[in-house]
Amino acid sequence: MGAIIAIVNNKGGVGKTTITTNLAHALANLQQEVLVIDADSQCNTSSFFFHGDVERVPAPNLYELLEDDAADVRDCIHAAPEYSRIAVLPTHPDLAGLEPVIIQRPDTGIRLMRDKLRDYAKTKYDFTLIDCPPNLGTFVMMAMVAADFVLVPLESGSKYSIDGIARTVGLIDDIRSEGQNKDLTLLRFLLNKARPRTIVARETHERLxxxxxxxxxxxxxxASTDLQQSEYLSETVIRSKPNSQLARLFRQLANEVVSLKEITTMQDAPSA
Ligand SMILES: Nc1ncnc2c1ncn2[C@@H]1O[C@H](COP(=O)(O)OP(=O)(O)OP(=O)(O)O)[C@@H](O)[C@H]1O
Ligand SMILES: [Mg+2]
Known part of the structure; x- marks a missing residue:
């Protein structure tokens, strides 16, 4: 069975989208079948995969899936045009407007993503990565209720970054204890934008x-300026600068994620 990983931090700009797109590519290069879900109405991940242009993001997508009871998840998933083994469940800026409707259905609304796609995603894909918006609101809750794991990116060297994660960890605990998803697991924290060989980078890692x-x-x-160019081209750094340090680090991260999945799957297996 595949693993569903929500990429969550209520702080903006810590690298959730960059990590989602680049990790997806690195996993696909390891022959993993990957589904990327964009749960953020900023649509950054969606436009990234569809020629860098939000106008070219196909429909139906997550908006229709959550808005229309009859919508089928298979119709809402689209192959990423430039990337083998990556499928995308993109979104539309109107997604934000669905929040009040979903909140009106407190029990069923928050389960919508889980009910509509979890079984399908886990059967069809090795990894599903959900890029979340910078808050702990309705869509982040939905993603966490649908997921197996939460990956929390943090900005290295930022004291506020570490202090702020208490709310994210608290939400994971609440979702587990309230029974909305009792198996939800904090996969790992991931430090991003580190200035190598600086004391502050080392201290953030050690403190964490x-x-x-x-x-x-x-x-x-x-931290790498290579990302600016790759973002401008709407390419992963693995494609635009395959020999860069950051591309190598994303490949290393993908290997860590694959081995973590193997470990956790073994733990889940019923004992003989
Ligand atoms: N390792 C890095 N080195 C340099 N720049 C980076 C790095 N990671 C991310 N960035 C830059 O930081 C900015 C924010 O990154 P990104 O959009 O991935 O964050 P986010 O957490 O998804 O933001 P939001 O909360 O708005 O969704 C982008 O301009 C991105 O290029
Ligand atoms: Mg983002």
Whole structure:
């Protein structure tokens, strides 16, 4: 069975979208079948995969899936034009307007994503990555209720970044304890935008490991100007700068994620 990973941090600009797109590509290069879901009405991931142009994002998509009771998930998933083994469930800016409708159905609304796509995604794809908006609102809750794991990117060297994660961790605990998704697991924290060999980068990593032992990725993504060019081209850094340090780090991260999935799947297996 595949693993569903929600990429969550209520802080904006920490790299959720960059990590979603580049990790998806690195996993696909490891022969993994990947589904990318854009749960953010900013549509950054959606436009990234469809020629960098929000106008070219296909429909039906997540908007229709959540808005129309009769919509079928298979119709809402589209192959990424430039990337083998990556399928995308994109979204539309109007997604934000659905929030009040979903909130009116407190029990069923928050389960919509889980009910409509979890079984299909886990059967068809090795990995499903859900790019979340920078808040802990309705769509993030929906993603967490649908997911197996939460990956929390953090900006290296930012004290506020570490202080702010308490709310994200608290929400995971609430979703588990309230029974909306009792198996939801914090996969790992992932440090991003690190300035290598600086004291502050090292200290953030150490502080985080002390506070959350065994819950921090070994891979630390460095800050790199290579991303600006790749974003401009709507390409992953793995494609635009395959020999760069950041491309290598994303490949290393994908290997970590694949081995974590193997470990957790073994733990889930019923004992003989
Ligand atoms: N490792 C990095 N090195 C340099 N720049 C980076 C790195 N990671 C992300 N960025 C840049 O930081 C900005 C924010 O990144 P991104 O859009 O991925 O964050 P986000 O968490 O998805 O933001 P939002 O919360 O608005 O959805 C982008 O301009 C991106 O290019
Ligand atoms: Mg984003």
């Amino acid at each position: 490991r002390e506070r959350f032992p065994g819950r921090v990725f070994e891979t630390v993504l460095s």
